Amino acid sequence: MTVKELCESAGFSPICLPDPEREVEGGYCGDLLSWVMGRAKSGQAWVTIMSNINIAAVATLCDTSVIILSEGVMPDAGVAEAAEARGINIAATELPTYEAAVRVSQLI
Numbered sequence: 585m586t587v588k589e590l591c592e593s594a595g596f597s598p599i600c601l602p603d604p605e606r607e608v609e610g611g612y613c614g615d616l617l618s619w620v621m622g623r624a625k626s627g628q629a630w631v632t633i634m635s636n637i638n639i640a641a642v643a644t645l646c647d648t649s650v651i652i653l654s655e656g657v658m659p660d661a662g663v664a665e666a667a668e669a670r671g672i673n674i675a676a677t678e679l680p681t682y683e684a685a686v687r688v689s690q691l692i
Contacts, residue, residue: 585692587650587673590629594687596652596675600664603671606649611688613681617642624648629692631684635659640666649673652688654681
């Protein structure tokens with residue numbers, strides 16, 4: 585399933601989708617960036633409440649397919665622009681982290 589298809593099917597709101605055809609191959613939940621850097625895998629949808637500029641760097645290092653901001657979190661100023669420049673997809677949802685992750689799991 586592509587990032588675009590996941591967003592449409594799950595009802596996630598796109599923040600920036602520079603690579604909407606990127607395949608989603610799994611999921612990962614985490615908010616401690618150093619922990620995510622060591623454990624998230626390439627192609628996974630990363631569900632988090634972290635919204636600062638560092639999420640773009642971590643997603644680049646881990647090669648995640650999309651960052652899904654849960655719990656109604658929106659990215660801090662400049663994050664969407666930095667992610668767009670790096671080819672990092674970001675979407676958002678009002679769902680709690682657990683429910684967002686379950687939705688990803690059910691759809692992929």
